[in-house]
Amino acid sequence: MSAMRKGQAGTGVEQAAIGTITVLWVLGVLLPILSLLVISFIQGKGLGFVWAFSTKAYADILVDFRIEIVLRTLRIVAAVTLIELLLAFPFALWLAKGLKPGWLKSTLLILLVVPFFLSPAARTIVWRSILGSEGLVNIFLAQTGISPEPVSWLLFSEFSVHLGLIGPYFPSMVWPLFISFSLIDDELIKASRDLGADAFTTLRHVVVPLALPGIAAGLVFTAIPMLGDNVASTLLGGGNVALIAESFDDLIRAMNYPGAAALASLLVLAMLLAFLVARLVLARRQASEGGIFAEMQA
């Protein structure tokens, strides 16, 4: 009886906890997003609103240069995320499977956390002294005779924005991959090798499929915060590379709240679509792997 009562009490606590978290989630996450949606369909007028349904904010946002800004943002985010994956994949694999536990591994893991404690502006601004007209790269190019004149596209260009985004988001890609690789049973890798598979075949048919959830998480954790980054474009783009985050700042500064809400709603919609596509791909992949295992068992 007492065990049963304990179980019931436990269920009661669990239900209360779930209820509280749900309420907090609705208030803290869902309500602001719904507010965004509502505001995006209200008419702005000076410092106030007019309570009338309007799609004007969307019409204002969906103009040629804003669409260009959105597309440029998506292109840069996609490119940098891909670069991050290419850089982080071998590094995380080496960290998880190639490096034995010890001081080096601990140090590297700690170093991966350090960027989260630094001001985004402070870690980005250093690129100016490296890429600037009188920066380290241009001094090197001039002294070696490669380019007597400063190379201007190194800074305040898409190149510098790409470069400025790589560093801050590298840990966001490495961590999920590292965890995913660490969870792969070493015996599976050994079995693959014992069955005659070379390193590449093992990577392709064992490691990558098993690390797929980590890869998906890495892509999400890297790309989504990067969409809202305004530090790299402001400090390294120098007004020559307009990204979507700056558009938010500008719209809010101009008190165009319906416009900012409309832009944010479109971004939330784009993220939901990307999430759904990723989920479908993963589900299809899991279904096909399930089929293979079913055949093997038969």
Add this chain to the structure above:
Amino acid sequence: MTDHKKGRPLRRRSVLKALAAGTAALAAPSLIHHSIRRAHAAPGTIRMMGGPTVALKDWSQFEKDTGLKMEFTSFNVDDVGALYNEILANDAGERFDLINTLAGVQKPMVKQGQVAQLDTSRLKNYAGIADSVKRSPVLYAGDDKDWAVPLYYNADSFGYYPEKLGLARPPEALNWDILLNNEKTLGKASIDGDNIALMIGGMYLKDRKLAEIADPANMTASEVKTAADYMIERKKAGQFRNLWKTYDEQIANFVNGEVLVQRCWEPAVKDVKGRGQDVEYATCSDFHINWMHATSIPVQAAARENLEEIYRALDWFLGGSYAAELAVLRGYTGSRMDLGLEYAKAAGWPADKIAAVEANITKVKTKFLNPNFWIGGAPDDLAAHDAEMARFRNA
């Protein structure tokens, strides 16, 4: 509820409050804190919110002259949206005795009933301020009433390297072609990354009679489009190395050798000069950009028991001590530079500091006599300016 009827104006404040209602429970600690803070408004202390350049390094002279303590809260008043939020949604008037803004920004707040009308007879230094300043379009609402006092003002232009560009030094006048339309400075010029860039474009076009623009500081949608088209043309020609957004970026552009000429704030040139660089702040023959910082009493403060102290503090800002201190610290012109010079001499300041004060008197006689455009913080059609600025930045 009547607010919610279709077509009826709904104040942003009420919408924000309604939206916030759902999260009121989460905000409970700050609400409690807010009420405690209101309850403990201390007499003998002036609580002021304002731009960082308003603040002095040391308020001891204020305390000595007025017998009051200064509790200054710095706020980025250039961010007009955030400032309006602070005043309208966060009830800044409940927490501050004086609110400083860019002159022009206070006008919509007057319409919203957020600003107390000034009784200028309680300010002994007010009458001596030049009418051209008191009745400047950014300060005066045209209603024969006074809502804000001018704290300081300046005639802005651009900084440049006279030696490297082979140009004369001030007070010899230059013109804005050096920044906007010059082969020598192509790709070595920088300008504001906000609406002021478009206003400068508008001023240039108006001055050169290249376009019909009534007021470049407050353009209509079609006027601002014309100005943006011109600035986009110059950007595409490669005139601008970058667009800056902060004071630090202005300094970095000079120090890192990115620019030869830059639209910037006068203190930036002062700062870079202090680092040993040969930079000057231009005096222009064609036009200057005039701006002002204004200070007002929030309507909530007018009902408080320390109103006499608030007026005493406000009058001190119009006096000689503040004008002289600010001229040396920032190179800005106070409302009463005549009192500033008197104060500096009476206090036995060294010659270089007195010269800095006198330079501001000369500035009024030179730069402010040239064609000028007063810019306020917020043009009437802010949305059009914002959209065109985004187009310019994207070009």
